[in-house]
Amino acid sequence: MKLPVYLGMVRSAESVLASSLRKIGDGHGSEPDVYFICHTLADQCEAHEQLLAPIVDRYGEQPDDEPERLHAAELDDTRSGPLGLLRDLQDLHLLTTFVDFTYTLVEQAAAALRDDELLDVVADCVGETSTQADWLRTRAKQAAPQALIAAE
Amino acid sequence: MVDRIADIWGTRTPYAREEQWPSRVDQKLSAELTDSDVDEWVQSACVLCSNGCACDIAVKDGEMVGVRGRETDAVNRGRLGPKGLFASWQGMRNRARLTQPLIRENGELVPTDWETAMSRIVGRSTELLDEVGPLSHGFYTSGQLFLEEYYALGVIGKAGLGTPHMDGNTRLCTATAAAAMKESFGSDGQPGCYEDIDCCDAVFLYGHNMAETQTVLWARVLDRLTGADRPALVCIDPRRTEVADHADVHLAVRPGTNLALMNALVRELFVNDWIDRDYIEEHTLGVEELRRAVDEWTPERAAEVCAVAAEDIRRAAQIFGTSQRVLSTVLQGFYQASQATAASCQVNNLHLLRGKLGTPGNGVLQMNGQPTAQNTRETGADGDLPGFRNWENPDHIAELAKLWDVDTDTIPHWAPPTHAMQIFRYAEQGSIKLLWVSATNPAVSMPEAERIRRILAESGLFLVVQDLYLTETARFADVVLPAAGWGEKQGTFTNVDRTVHLADKAVDPPGEARSDFEIFLDYATRMGLSTKSGRPLLDWETPEDAFEAWKECSRGRLCDYTGITYDRLRGGSGIPWPCNEEHPDGRRRLYEDGCFSTGFEECETFGHDLLTGATVGPLRYRSMDPAGRALLKTAEFTSAPEIPDESYPLRFTTGRTAYHFHTRTKTGRSSQLQGAAPSAWVEISEHDAQAFGIAEGDIVRVASRRGEIRVPARIGSVSDGTVFAPFHYGYWERQEAGETRPEDEPTAANELTLTEWDPVSKQPQFKNAAVRIQRIAAGSGPAPAPTTTASRPIRRTSMPPTVGGEDGQAEERFPTDTVKEDAL
Ligand code: SF4
Numbered sequence: 001m002k003l004p005v006y007l008g009m010v011r012s013a014e015s016v017l018a019s020s021l022r023k024i025g026d027g028h029g030s031e032p033d034v035y036f037i038c039h040t041l042a043d044q045c046e047a048h049e050q051l052l053a054p055i056v057d058r059y060g061e062q063p064d065d066e067p068e069r070l071h072a073a074e075l076d077d078t079r080s081g082p083l084g085l086l087r088d089l090q091d092l093h094l095l096t097t098f099v100d101f102t103y104t105l106v107e108q109a110a111a112a113l114r115d116d117e118l119l120d121v122v123a124d125c126v127g128e129t130s131t132q133a134d135w136l137r138t139r140a141k142q143a144a145p146q147a148l149i150a151a152e
Numbered sequence: 153m154v155d156r157i158a159d160i161w162g163t164r165t166p167y168a169r170e171e172q173w174p175s176r177v178d179q180k181l182s183a184e185l186t187d188s189d190v191d192e193w194v195q196s197a198c199v200l201c202s203n204g205c206a207c208d209i210a211v212k213d214g215e216m217v218g219v220r221g222r223e224t225d226a227v228n229r230g231r232l233g234p235k236g237l238f239a240s241w242q243g244m245r246n247r248a249r250l251t252q253p254l255i256r257e258n259g260e261l262v263p264t265d266w267e268t269a270m271s272r273i274v275g276r277s278t279e280l281l282d283e284v285g286p287l288s289h290g291f292y293t294s295g296q297l298f299l300e301e302y303y304a305l306g307v308i309g310k311a312g313l314g315t316p317h318m319d320g321n322t323r324l325c326t327a328t329a330a331a332a333m334k335e336s337f338g339s340d341g342q343p344g345c346y347e348d349i350d351c352c353d354a355v356f357l358y359g360h361n362m363a364e365t366q367t368v369l370w371a372r373v374l375d376r377l378t379g380a381d382r383p384a385l386v387c388i389d390p391r392r393t394e395v396a397d398h399a400d401v402h403l404a405v406r407p408g409t410n411l412a413l414m415n416a417l418v419r420e421l422f423v424n425d426w427i428d429r430d431y432i433e434e435h436t437l438g439v440e441e442l443r444r445a446v447d448e449w450t451p452e453r454a455a456e457v458c459a460v461a462a463e464d465i466r467r468a469a470q471i472f473g474t475s476q477r478v479l480s481t482v483l484q485g486f487y488q489a490s491q492a493t494a495a496s497c498q499v500n501n502l503h504l505l506r507g508k509l510g511t512p513g514n515g516v517l518q519m520n521g522q523p524t525a526q527n528t529r530e531t532g533a534d535g536d537l538p539g540f541r542n543w544e545n546p547d548h549i550a551e552l553a554k555l556w557d558v559d560t561d562t563i564p565h566w567a568p569p570t571h572a573m574q575i576f577r578y579a580e581q582g583s584i585k586l587l588w589v590s591a592t593n594p595a596v597s598m599p600e601a602e603r604i605r606r607i608l609a610e611s612g613l614f615l616v617v618q619d620l621y622l623t624e625t626a627r628f629a630d631v632v633l634p635a636a637g638w639g640e641k642q643g644t645f646t647n648v649d650r651t652v653h654l655a656d657k658a659v660d661p662p663g664e665a666r667s668d669f670e671i672f673l674d675y676a677t678r679m680g681l682s683t684k685s686g687r688p689l690l691d692w693e694t695p696e697d698a699f700e701a702w703k704e705c706s707r708g709r710l711c712d713y714t715g716i717t718y719d720r721l722r723g724g725s726g727i728p729w730p731c732n733e734e735h736p737d738g739r740r741r742l743y744e745d746g747c748f749s750t751g752f753e754e755c756e757t758f759g760h761d762l763l764t765g766a767t768v769g770p771l772r773y774r775s776m777d778p779a780g781r782a783l784l785k786t787a788e789f790t791s792a793p794e795i796p797d798e799s800y801p802l803r804f805t806t807g808r809t810a811y812h813f814h815t816r817t818k819t820g821r822s823s824q825l826q827g828a829a830p831s832a833w834v835e836i837s838e839h840d841a842q843a844f845g846i847a848e849g850d851i852v853r854v855a856s857r858r859g860e861i862r863v864p865a866r867i868g869s870v871s872d873g874t875v876f877a878p879f880h881y882g883y884w885e886r887q888e889a890g891e892t893r894p895e896d897e898p899t900a901a902n903e904l905t906l907t908e909w910d911p912v913s914k915q916p917q918f919k920n921a922a923v924r925i926q927r928i929a930a931g932s933g934p935a936p937a938p939t940t941t942a943s944r945p946i947r948r949t950s951m952p953p954t955v956g957g958e959d960g961q962a963e964e965r966f967p968t969d970t971v972k973e974d975a976l
Contacts, residue, residue, distance in 0.1 A: 031577065032907045036793050037764055043790075082581060134766035142567045142574075145316075150287035150583040 003109045004062035010102040011052045014125075017095045017132075018045035020075040024088045027078025031085060034139070038092075041132050048125040055118050082147035089140040096133040103129065154964050156180075156234050157828050157956025160810050160940060161363070161371040163964055166379035170351045173372055177230035177965040180237040181210055181218035183958075193220065195722060197227075197645070197653035199296055199638050200235040200243075200813045202326075202520035203366040204647025206726060207232060209241060209639050209658040216241035216639050216659055223967055226725045227346060227651055230967075233367030235813055237962050238825050241639060243818025248621055248888060250634035251663020261622075261632060266664065266674075269631050273588075274678045276614045276630075280585055281313070286564075290317035290575045290584040293533050294591035295325060295522025296814075297668050298643025298655065300698035302524075303705070304672040304690055305590070306532035311556040312681035312689050316564035317584060319535050320528040321592040323572040324916060325521025328487035330529050330536070331913035332496035332518055334757045335785050336504070338750030338778065339540045340529055341710045343742045344479065344515020345649040345728065349373055351513035354384040354475035356468075358499055359410065359485015360519060363394035364810035364941055366648075370394070384475065386468045388413065389485055390805065391835075391876060392869035393942040401468045404871055406459040407803050408792030408920045411491040414498035415789060416454035417469050419446040421505050426473030431507030435746035437776065438784040442501060445786050457789075459871070472502055477513030484521065484807065489919040493912035494762040494787035501784050510744035517648060522814070524645040530711050531702065535569035535914070538702075539709040540749075540756040543568065544770055547753065555705055557683035568767070571914035572598075573907065580607045588616040590668055591635065595624040596815040596882030599905035599916045602859050605895070618671055621817055624882045635668050636661030643669065643695045644721065650728040650738075652713070654721035669695055707732075710742070710749055743782075750778035762787035765911030792920045793908045796873070800856060800922035802840070803874045806901040807919075810941050812880040820885070824960050832861070832881035832899035833935040835868035836925065838946050840875075848945060849931030856923045859903035865927075866935035867946055875923055877901040878943075 025038025075091050078084065103126040110118035154162060156178075165174040181190070193208035198219075206225030210218035219241055221230040232240075253269035254261040280288040291309055293302065302320075309318040330340045337343065349355070349372050363370040376383055377398055387399035388410075396402040405413050421427050422443055432439050451462035451469075472478055480503065486495050500516055508514035520526055532538035541548035543565045553560040570578070576598070578584040598604045608615060608628035617626040618633035626632045640661040646652045661667070666674075673690055681689040692698045696718050706713045706729075715731035715738070728738035749755055758773035760766060762785055768776075796803055811829040812819045819825045834854055836846065846852055852865045854875055861877065870876045879901040886894035895903075904923055909916045937943035938954040945951055 032573075033765075033909060033911060036908060037911060040763070040790055082583065131761050131764060131766050134761065134769075135764040138568075138765065138767045142570075145566065146287055146578055146583050150284050150578075152582060 003106070004056070004059040006102060006106050006109070007052065007056050007059055008061055010099065010106055011049055011056055013095070013099045013102060014045045014048045014052070016074045017099055018042040018049070020092060020095055021045065023075060024078050024092060028085050028088065034085070037135060041135070044128050044132070048128070051121045051124060055121060082143065082151040086140055086143055086147045089136050089143070093133055093136040093140070096129055096136060100126065100129045100133060153961040155956045155960045156237055156962045157824055157954060157960035158940060160234055160367055161374055162231065164378050165375050165966070167375055168380035169353070173229050173350055173375060175223045175229040175967050177221050177223050177967060178232040178237060179218065179220040179963040179965070185212065185217055190217065194656050194658035195222070196639065196655040196658070197726070198232065198236040198240050199523035199645070200239060200818065201366050202523055202525060202648045203227065203369050204523060204645065204651060204653055204726070205232055205236055205368050206653055207236060207240070211658050214659055216245060224724050227647060227649070228368050231368045231371055234811060234825060235819055239813070239819040239822040242822040244620070244637055244639055246821045249662045249665070250620065250622060250632065251665060252634060253664070254632040256630045261627070261629070269633060270674060270678060273616055273631055273675065276586060277679065284585065286313045286315040287317070287583065288585045289313055289315045290579065290587045292572060292575060292587060292589045292592065292594065293320045293528065295320055295322045295520070295525035295528055296591050297524060298641070298645050298695065299524070299527040299531060299702065300643045300695040301668040301672065302527050302533035303531040303538070303698055303702045304669055306538055307556060307690060308672060308676050308681065310532055310537070310563050311552070311558045312676060312679065314562045314564055316567065317570040317575050317578065318533060319570065319572040319575055320525070320533055321572070321594070321597060322522060322525040322528045322534055323914060324597060325484070326487070326525040326529070327915040328492040328496050328910060328913040329482070329518035329520060331493045332500060335493060335759055335762065335912065336497050336500035336782055337743065337748045338755035339710050340536070340756060341540065341742055341749065342517060342648060342650050343510050344517045345740050346372065347740060348479045348513050348515035349376060352383050352477045352479040353513065354386070354471050354478045356386045356388070356472065356478065356480045357395050358388045358480065358482045359487070359489065360481050360483035361389060361391070361393045361395060361485070361807065361942060362481065365483060365521070365808055367810055384471045386471055390871055390874060391942050401464050401471065403460045403464055403468060406871070407805050407874065408490050408795070409458040410486055410489055410495040411498065411787070411789045412449065412454045412457040413460070413465065414495050415446040415449035415786070416451050416465050417472065418442065418498055418501055418505070419449050420451065420466065420469030421473050421502065422446070424469070424473055427505045428507035431746065432505060435507070435748070435781055436504050436784050437778050437781045442784040442786060445788065473506070478508055479513060479515045479517070481517040481519055483519040485919065487913070487915055488917060490792040490917055491787060491790065492910035492915055497762065497785050501786065504782050504784060507746070510741045515741065520648050523647070526646040526648070526650070530646070530706070535571050539706050540711060541709070542756050542758070544758055545753070556689070557685055557687070559684065573909050573914060573916060576604065576607055579610065579613055582610070582612050585612060586614045586616070589625060590618045593623045593625045593815040593817065593882070595628065596900050596902065597879070599902050599918060600858050600907045601900050601902040603907065618668060621884070623815070623817060624884055624887065627887065633671055634663065634665040635671065636665045640665070641667035641669065644699060646729065651726040652716055652721065652729060653726040654718055669698070747780045748782045750783065751780055752777070759783065759785070760912045762912055763790070793917070794906055794920065794922045796922045800924050802923050802925060804854070804856060804877070804904055804921040804923040805874060805919045806877050806879045806905065809878050809880070809938060809943060811938060812878070814880070815882050816880045824956050828954050828956065829936065829938050831936045832863040832878065833866050833937040833943070834861070834863055835866045835870050835876040835937065835943060837870050837872045837874070838867055839872045841865070841867045844925055844927060846925070846927045849934045850927050851929040851931055853926045853928050854904065854923050856904040856906070856921050858906060859898065861898045861900065861903050862928065863899055864931045864935040866937040866943055868937070868943055869946055875925060879918070
């Protein structure tokens with residue numbers, strides 16, 4: 001059974017997303033809403049990790065056959081300036097879609113296994129993940145015209 | 153005669169439930185004048201808070217010499233508060249008024265003529281439009297102009313230039329009111345009205361120090377409290393305000409924890425079954441989610457987080473849950489705190505859960521701070537589209553394009569309009585290069601004052617400021633335009649409870665000053681802004697022309713003005729909107745039928761996630777299909793962005809005093825008001841005073857991570873661990889006296905505040921920062937804080953009370969035959 005691979009994957013992706021959110025939040029601290037919301041969202045990701053922990057324990061850790069292909073990579077340094085903000089938000093958005101999609105697959109498996117506990121956890125997490133993606137999209141859309149047209 | 157500095161609310165006229173509020177006509181004339189000296193009384197309404205008290209201006213020899221409340225008006229029935237009595241007219245006639253345009257030459261502001269000043273603006277504006285486009289332009293306006301002026305500005309920005317960067321200082325005072333109503337009811341628009349005070353059984357004030365912010369409204373509440381059938385009163389405020397003194401329950405909530413308290417109140421309604429299931433079923437969406445969201449918030453849990461007693465939460469909830477008719481009012485204690493929109497939506501939710509909304513005595517008043525804030529929001533001079541239209545709804549954009557005869561593409565609607573804090577951020581980054589500030593003073597009123605001053609001083613920023621006086625902000629300008637103000641121009645405006653008043657011109661403006669309306673029109677003409685068919689975009693000459701045009705824009709929308717004319721506004725009482733064929737005398741309450749403005753085609757917004765501000769978007773909104781049902785929304789509680797720690801152990805919060813408005817541009821020029829609250833102070837508790845070795849009147853340094861202020865301390869009634877500062881005290885007096893850098897001896901509360909805002913309403917959080925305090929010198933007497941308000945000393949030792957003396961005397965008349973019964 002390969003579900004444990006995916007459980008490990010989603011848990012580590014949440015952790016990668018959390019630290020990336022913090023990094024970008026700090027890096028764009030002069031955009032005050034970005035700072036505070038990124039940290040709030042990072043808290044959510046860490047709470048998701050906690051929720052997943054007992055399930056990962058139950059299924060047991062299983063190493064991934066193709067780690068280089070299936071893992072979300074943590075964002076490196078933040079960029080600066082209006083355009084940098086835009087690209088960082090875009091990178092974060094990519095990470096959230098990775099997490100979201102992984103949850104979708106885990107949810108399918110959980111349904112087939114009739115694993116109610118896992119279904120509950122996915123239901124709790126995935127709504128917040130999609131709001132995270134919505135916020136990133138909302139914020140980037142708002143910033144795009146100024147960054148792409150008027151900023152130097 | 154009554155000393156209305158000592159007695160802020162005037163003589164009581166008690167009344168019982170469902171009676172009409174008795175009249176009391178308040179009047180103040182210049183010393184030595186009597187009624188017979190007055191040449192003419194000119195109809196107007198007061199613009200020194202959002203209450204909109206109707207008044208007549210006394211004119212003698214072409215000058216404003218006094219003011220009198222209008223007995224026939226439903227809003228105030230003749231009353232005026234201290235600001236209306238003493239500052240409305242005196243704040244205008246001061247020798248420091250700007251009488252000529254100024255332009256910057258070699259770093260200095262020098263007088264010039266209108267032609268030169270306007271040409272300079274138009275020159276820079278045209279250059280930037282060619283080089284960068286409309287995104288280079290930002291407009292930051294006010295909550296103190298008239299409807300016609302905002303509409304002119306809104307059309308210039310949205311249909312003429314096509315910039316999304318327009319906002320008002322309403323962002324600082326009332327944005328959350330609008331946001332909470334949009335999220336819950338689908339549109340801005342006050343559900344309740346002031347007559348709800350006359351017939352309620354309980355009043356809840358959430359972060360609303362009504363006794364000082366809207367003194368005449370509080371007089372109405374006091375008259376109910378002292379009459380038969382006294383309503384129960386619940387006050388949620390960290391300070392021991394006048395409201396708290398009269399309250400049956402005072403929840404002195406720890407700053408930054410409003411949402412936790414609200415969650416507990418909502419939970420109590422569910423747990424005790426004080427809810428109306430049929431109403432919820434028929435008229436709301438989201439009850440299950442709401443029930444889940446508040447589930448963990450037992451009174452005990454909230455008590456711990458909010459530092460109040462669990463028993464008090466239960467009592468407050470019981471009053472809400474069991475009163476037959478209950479009224480809620482909400483203001484800055486919620487709006488300028490963290491999770492502002494979510495906490496304010498919870499107030500709406502309390503009413504929705506009980507089905508107590510829109511019927512007599514059952515109302516919500518999501519208050520405004522400023523007098524004409526409602527119009528900034530309606531007309532699109534801020535981050536909204538005119539007529540409560542939805543920027544995500546292509547049909548609404550098409551309607552506007554048709555009305556204005558411009559291309560749909562001209563109207564910026566690709567993203568939410570830019571809010572004030574973001575406009576200043578773009579100016580800081582240099583992508584907004586022309587900023588036009590009208591009738592507001594961001595150098596003192598915006599958070600993190602040092603940063604704002606730096607932005608305004610930016611050499612790449614072309615700053616236009618139009619105002620009555622050379623404000624702290626105007627001193628940074630490249631062009632200063634002298635504006636005519638209240639009593640010197642004509643226009644209408646709308647108060648908190650949707651009542652529209654006409655303010656007529658009583659006297660000529662000083663020198664070459666021009667109304668904001670004329671200035672905007674002049675700019676539009678010089679820029680050649682035109683419609684598709686080649687007509688001038690603002691094809692108006694008088695404010696009344698603009699009003700007529702606005703009526704068309706409002707037609708069929710919730711804020712329908714089509715039944716109002718200037719003539720109808722003369723003589724009797726103000727008229728509430730919507731006023732149209734269906735409601736020829738205006739509609740007193742909204743949503744009495746439980747049908748809300750949430751229909752897909754009708755709504756002003758598709759809504760947001762209240763935690764992050766992420767937009768819901770048309771697709772998901774359509775699938776939710778609220779179709780006239782109200783939305784029960786909330787967010788998860790999170791702790792405030794900056795909480796006290798070892799280095800900054802105290803909480804800092806800001807607010808108003810009864811005697812001043814905004815940055816004292818007008819009230820500071822009334823000797824009576826200035827005498828009552830002459831300069832800045834901070835308030836601390838007795839416990840903290842002892843802990844830090846501070847005595848009454850000692851000079852203290854209060855510092856945050858962003859700056860500091862050095863002012864005298866009042867040992868007052870704030871909770872332990874909290875420092876309060878009034879936000880009115882900038883630097884203009886010292887600048888006028890020739891000091892070049894008065895901010896080196898800082899007094900403005902916003903030196904300390906942080907740049908952080910509510911994710912939905914984008915209203916800054918003035919009510920929450922971490923600070924430390926230190927005594928730096930002995931004072932020369934008690935702190936200059938009034939003894940008549942929430943700033944009163946905890947121990948009244950030998951302190952002289954705040955009085956107005958001879959100058960503070962105003963007349964009160966009690967007409968015997970009261971005006972005919974208004975429909976309740
Ligand atoms: S309550 Fe407000 S509107 Fe009325 S007189 Fe006072 S300041 Fe003016």
